Amino acid sequence: MSSLPTVATVIGSGTMGPGIAATLARAGSTVRLYDISEDAIARAEAAYGVVQGVLEAVDSPSAPGGSVTFGTDLDAALAGTELIIEAVPEKLELKQKVFADLEARVGDDVIIATNTSGIPISTMAKSLTVPGRLIGMHWSNPPHLIPMIEIIPGEATDPTLVDKLAEIVKAFNYVPVIEKEIPGFVENRVLYAILRECMALLEEGIVTPEGLDAAVKWGIGYKLSVVGPTRLLDMAGLDIYQAVSSYLNKDLDNSTDTPQFIKDKIAAGELGFKSGAGMYEYGEGDVDAKRKEIITGLIAARKTLSTIPNV
Numbered sequence: 603m604s605s606l607p608t609v610a611t612v613i614g615s616g617t618m619g620p621g622i623a624a625t626l627a628r629a630g631s632t633v634r635l636y637d638i639s640e641d642a643i644a645r646a647e648a649a650y651g652v653v654q655g656v657l658e659a660v661d662s663p664s665a666p667g668g669s670v671t672f673g674t675d676l677d678a679a680l681a682g683t684e685l686i687i688e689a690v691p692e693k694l695e696l697k698q699k700v701f702a703d704l705e706a707r708v709g710d711d712v713i714i715a716t717n718t719s720g721i722p723i724s725t726m727a728k729s730l731t732v733p734g735r736l737i738g739m740h741w742s743n744p745p746h747l748i749p750m751i752e753i754i755p756g757e758a759t760d761p762t763l764v765d766k767l768a769e770i771v772k773a774f775n776y777v778p779v780i781e782k783e784i785p786g787f788v789e790n791r792v793l794y795a796i797l798r799e800c801m802a803l804l805e806e807g808i809v810t811p812e813g814l815d816a817a818v819k820w821g822i823g824y825k826l827s828v829v830g831p832t833r834l835l836d837m838a839g840l841d842i843y844q845a846v847s848s849y850l851n852k853d854l855d856n857s858t859d860t861p862q863f864i865k866d867k868i869a870a871g872e873l874g875f876k877s878g879a880g881m882y883e884y885g886e887g888d889v890d891a892k893r894k895e896i897i898t899g900l901i902a903a904r905k906t907l908s909t910i911p912n913v
């Protein structure tokens with residue numbers, strides 16, 4: 603019998619919600635995607651066919667009976683739900699307010715999973731009436747393509763939820779990684795260590811954005827997609843790692859704040875794809891073209907990687 607919930611609810615239909623909902627629905631769950639914004643729901647509905655096409659292209663597990671319904675009626679979205687996945691903006695107070703709204707409407711046995719990028723689960727759980735039901739379920743963007751989910755229990759999380767959520771994740775053929783709670787969890791700690799160094803290299807004018815993207819894609823990105831960092835050290839030699847890290851580590855960027863040039867871009871309204879400019883400039887149609895290239899590349903890479911053993 604599948605461990606998938608019969609009915610699941612996704613709260614927040616922005617970048618992450620629609621892909622999460624579609625992945626569960628394709629595997630067989632009845633999913634209700636809820637947002638406070640009518641516009642966000644309309645965008646998700648309009649994009650649903652494309653997301654389904656992507657899931658088809660990567661042979662995402664499918665079972666009959668699954669569906670997504672879209673709406674702004676919270677009670678309707680929660681009727682009969684067993685699992686709620688919260689994907690509203692990364693603001694502690696907002697998430698806590700959402701949890702309060704949810705708890706007022708569902709029974710104590712309903713699991714609340716949060717897609718937070720790194721706010722400690724224990725901090726969020728403090729505001730819950732039933733703190734044991736909150737657990738971290740961190741999907742990676744785009745959620746319908748990146749087949750790995752971090753599972754993070756907080757101090758109060760019911761320990762049985764960890765295995766239960768891991769079984770749900772396996773039911774749609776994703777890899778669950780169970781972690782201990784720490785700000786940023788594992789994936790974002792590694793990603794933000796890389797991004798911190800990358801932004802410092804750009805700020806100091808050491809390399810161009812194009813050069814940086816090429817060096818990371820073909821240098822470490824390509825290699826790390828096949829060999830994880832631990833195995834990479836065995837491949838390189840621990841003695842080499844010691845020799846290089848003994849002089850390099852102290853030279854790496856260790857700033858604790860966001861770089862000023864990024865803050866300046868944000869102040870100028872340059873947020874990336876969503877505003878038509880960011881690290882790069884985008885002309886008419888460029889953003890859609892880039893999004894398409896990225897999705898096409900991720901589909902091809904996932905298909906190839908799925909044929910390669912874990913080394």
Ligand SMILES: NC(=O)C1=CN([C@@H]2O[C@H](COP(=O)(O)OP(=O)(O)OC[C@H]3O[C@@H](n4cnc5c(N)ncnc54)[C@H](O)[C@@H]3O)[C@@H](O)[C@H]2O)C=CC1
Nearest residue numbers: 614615616617618637638639642689690691692718719743
């Ligand atoms: N964007 C990314 O690459 C990733 C984001 N995350 C995390 O997932 C969460 C959501 O991120 P995004 O989808 O990027 O955010 P987003 O800003 O694109 O979408 C959030 C959605 O939540 C809706 N919303 C706001 N208040 C709400 C409320 N009270 N009830 C229901 N809906 C409400 C907004 O209307 C919006 O449609 C955040 O915690 C984020 O850190 C996790 C992995 C990757």
Ligand SMILES: Cc1ncc(C=O)c(C(=O)O)c1O
Nearest residue numbers: 718719720741742743744790
């Ligand atoms: C820049 C950045 N920050 C956070 C996340 C996920 O929490 C992602 C991602 O999933 O890709 C990201 O790119």
